[in-house]
Amino acid sequence: MAHRFPALTSEQKKELSEIAQRIVANGKGILAADESVGTMGNRLQRIKVENTEENRRQFREILFTSDNSINQSIGGVILFHETLYQKDSQGKMFRTILKEKGIVVGIKLDQGAAPLAGTNKETTIQGLDGLSERCAQYKKDGADFGKWRAVLRIADQCPSSLAIQENANALARYASICQQNGLVPIVEPEVLPDGDHDLEHCQYVSEKVLAAVYKALNDHHVYLEGTLLKPNMVTAGHACTKKYTPEQVAMATVTALHRTVPAAVPGICFLSGGMSEEDATLNLNAINLCPLPKPWKLSFSYGRALQASALAAWGGKAANKKATQEAFMKRAVANCQAAKGQYVHTGSSGAAATQSLFTASYTY
Amino acid sequence: MPHSYPALSAEQKKELSDIALRIVAPGKGILAADESVGSMAKRLSQIGVENTEENRRLYRQVLFSADDRVKKCIGGVIFFHETLYQKDDNDVPFVRTIQDKGIVVGIKVDKGVVPLAGTDGETTTQGLDGLSERCAQYKKDGADFAKWRCVLKISERTPSALAILENANVLARYASICQQNGIVPIVEPEILPDGDHDLKRCQYVTEKVLAAVYKALSDHHVYLEGTLLKPNMVTPGHACPIKYSPEEIAMATVTALRRTVPPAVPGVTFLSGGQSEEEASLNLNAINRCPLPRPWALTFSYGRALQASALNTWRGQRDNAGAATEEFVKRAEVNGLAAQGQYEGSGEDGGAAAQSLYIANHAY
Numbered sequence: 001m002a003h004r005f006p007a008l009t010s011e012q013k014k015e016l017s018e019i020a021q022r023i024v025a026n027g028k029g030i031l032a033a034d035e036s037v038g039t040m041g042n043r044l045q046r047i048k049v050e051n052t053e054e055n056r057r058q059f060r061e062i063l064f065t066s067d068n069s070i071n072q073s074i075g076g077v078i079l080f081h082e083t084l085y086q087k088d089s090q091g092k093m094f095r096t097i098l099k100e101k102g103i104v105v106g107i108k109l110d111q112g113a114a115p116l117a118g119t120n121k122e123t124t125i126q127g128l129d130g131l132s133e134r135c136a137q138y139k140k141d142g143a144d145f146g147k148w149r150a151v152l153r154i155a156d157q158c159p160s161s162l163a164i165q166e167n168a169n170a171l172a173r174y175a176s177i178c179q180q181n182g183l184v185p186i187v188e189p190e191v192l193p194d195g196d197h198d199l200e201h202c203q204y205v206s207e208k209v210l211a212a213v214y215k216a217l218n219d220h221h222v223y224l225e226g227t228l229l230k231p232n233m234v235t236a237g238h239a240c241t242k243k244y245t246p247e248q249v250a251m252a253t254v255t256a257l258h259r260t261v262p263a264a265v266p267g268i269c270f271l272s273g274g275m276s277e278e279d280a281t282l283n284l285n286a287i288n289l290c291p292l293p294k295p296w297k298l299s300f301s302y303g304r305a306l307q308a309s310a311l312a313a314w315g316g317k318a319a320n321k322k323a324t325q326e327a328f329m330k331r332a333v334a335n336c337q338a339a340k341g342q343y344v345h346t347g348s349s350g351a352a353a354t355q356s357l358f359t360a361s362y363t364y
Numbered sequence: 365m366p367h368s369y370p371a372l373s374a375e376q377k378k379e380l381s382d383i384a385l386r387i388v389a390p391g392k393g394i395l396a397a398d399e400s401v402g403s404m405a406k407r408l409s410q411i412g413v414e415n416t417e418e419n420r421r422l423y424r425q426v427l428f429s430a431d432d433r434v435k436k437c438i439g440g441v442i443f444f445h446e447t448l449y450q451k452d453d454n455d456v457p458f459v460r461t462i463q464d465k466g467i468v469v470g471i472k473v474d475k476g477v478v479p480l481a482g483t484d485g486e487t488t489t490q491g492l493d494g495l496s497e498r499c500a501q502y503k504k505d506g507a508d509f510a511k512w513r514c515v516l517k518i519s520e521r522t523p524s525a526l527a528i529l530e531n532a533n534v535l536a537r538y539a540s541i542c543q544q545n546g547i548v549p550i551v552e553p554e555i556l557p558d559g560d561h562d563l564k565r566c567q568y569v570t571e572k573v574l575a576a577v578y579k580a581l582s583d584h585h586v587y588l589e590g591t592l593l594k595p596n597m598v599t600p601g602h603a604c605p606i607k608y609s610p611e612e613i614a615m616a617t618v619t620a621l622r623r624t625v626p627p628a629v630p631g632v633t634f635l636s637g638g639q640s641e642e643e644a645s646l647n648l649n650a651i652n653r654c655p656l657p658r659p660w661a662l663t664f665s666y667g668r669a670l671q672a673s674a675l676n677t678w679r680g681q682r683d684n685a686g687a688a689t690e691e692f693v694k695r696a697e698v699n700g701l702a703a704q705g706q707y708e709g710s711g712e713d714g715g716a717a718a719q720s721l722y723i724a725n726h727a728y
Contacts, residue, residue, distance in 0.1 A: 218572070
């Protein structure tokens with residue numbers, strides 16, 4: 001322990017740090033378009049579209065060929081493996097289209113959940129085998145960041161110490177390997193919203209999970225300035241009968257983060273979980289208006305919350321391309337404003353009205 | 365793990381947080397006047413004064429009789445047990461004098477270091493037995509914060525994993541007990557400057573130690589907003605042949621803190637270690653001018669670096685008391701400025717010229 005063996009050179013650190021900052025500069029956030037084939041199946045089934053490679057390609061093409069101004073709101077796009085190698089109808093690679101817009105290309109790296117025996121149905125994540133070689137190839141093929149989703153759930157005896165420890169460790173290994181290959185790791189320790197627990201309980205669990213994650217990252221010599229965090233917002237469980245305002249969600253979320261996430265981390269891009277598009281935007285806005293110290297960028301990495309309307313507008317029909325792009329652009333712009341605390345929900349009176357709803361921080 | 369059993373009520377949290385913020389209010393720092401009887405022996409023998417209880421009382425009187433100028437730059441004073449119950453020549457308890465100046469009273473509560481068997485001369489710190497009862501009594505007797513010093517050292521095989529873990533754990537137990545009794549714990553994991561290691565090595569070790577400390581504090585459910593950190597600055601070892609500028613020390617120090625100290629911690633009050641009075645001020649100033657974002661107050665908790673000139677001027681003579689007090693006030697004011705990055709140095713060219721000497725942070 002006494003001696004350090006530097007994991008990265010100054011040049012490597014500089015590259016990673018610059019990539020991370022580019023992704024979250026000026027209120028920009030991330031489009032999580034990395035739905036696996038199975039997950040895309042769920043999405044497409046809802047709009048009665050067949051889950052074929054061509055249909056998946058068509059939908060992503062519509063999103064990625066949006067007007068260039070999308071690059072004011074979107075700093076990075078996470079792709080699924082298949083999508084990284086797909087092209088538009090003129091034969092131009094998606095990753096080239098995105099790069100030409102100045103958007104950073106990312107790649108989902110984990111290979112799904114595996115059960116942890118002896119726990120109450122808890123899981124860890126696989127994907128470490130051969131990860132270094134995969135990362136090196138993805139870097140050559142245009143990716144500059146990676147994403148890996150660990151999942152924890154709140155239930156009886158959950159999350160257990162083992163689940164927290166194991167997922168934190170796997171995330172740290174993944175992060176270390178990414179950085180060795182010039183990829184910025186997005187670290188995603190998602191605490192699921194399933195359950196009837198209240199806001200305070202989610203906050204408590206989130207704090208414990210994040211503390212373990214950052215200890216593991218430190219143990220594994222990960223360069224924090226070259227990472228991004230993708231956590232859940234702190235919310236009550238879906239089945240909780242008590243309702244909370246965006247300001248309460250914001251205060252609980254920022255409190256948890258500021259007790260656990262070192263200032264060296266350049267950006268925190270929230271996942272949207274099961275939130276509606278509008279709730280995801282309102283909550284992000286409230287988070288950015290929260291009066292606690294916030295030394296990191298607080299932005300978005302949304303999947304459903306950026307694409308739900310777009311999917312509905314598309315319905316699988318090429319003729320709906322313009323409407324689809326408009327729906328997508330609208331959410332992207334709204335979330336960019338929210339990432340700056342400037343989102344005005346039509347019908348609300350904006351910042352001033354929400355400000356007074358913050359409960360004093362010491363109660364959290 | 366899944367359930368939280370709140371360690372503190374909302375009122376307790378607010379009280380702790382308010383105390384911490386008062387101590388590190390802008391421009392203020394701490395006078396560490398908690399030298400044990402043994403430590404005072406060393407100080408007094410250097411000026412040829414006998415180490416009696418009366419001499420120790422007379423000396424502390426020199427410091428505590430400072431005029432109102434110290435109100436702007438001293439937020440807290442750490443007492444040794446004996447001093448907490450001593451009075452000045454007019455029979456006014458020292459505690460009252462300090463409190464009347466609006467300064468928070470603190471108390472050293474550790475009971476010194478003990479060896480860790482099986483290590484290369486490493487130690488842990490004792491003092492947990494009956495600590496709760498002692499804290500309750502100190503709180504009644506006027507103390508609102510406490511201090512506990514752990515010591516680690518850098519050498520070929522140290523600090524070992526055990527030393528880091530054990531000291532972090534004991535600091536967390538101490539902090540938890542303090543908070544239960546309404547006392548803000550100052551957490552001091554000092555890494556000694558002894559040795560010939562360079563700046564980078566000290567930075568690496570400091571990051572590992574602080575990560576362990578904050579993981580332990582999280583595990584022990586310590587309320588970070590109601591604590592203060594008292595770390596070493598990141599410096600080369602005393603015997604290191606390479607010389608570093610205050611800007612390099614500042615950059616290494618702030619980088620280490622940014623990677624490990626959550627923004628919820630209201631203030632970082634550096635120890636001065638073996639630094640001279642002027643060095644300690646110049647380094648603190650450079651730290652407060654460092655171009656990296658710093659979400660906590662960065663100030664001083666100095667013993668020798670506030671008292672060396674005063675001690676030397678006093679030399680045990682009542683006639684010198686006034687002049688000695690003046691020396692102390694001078695250093696206090698200088699450090700108050702340094703805590704805001706406004707110290708122009710003792711005649712040298714500070715400010716603009718120094719600014720350009722900061723090396724880009726990815727080199728750290």
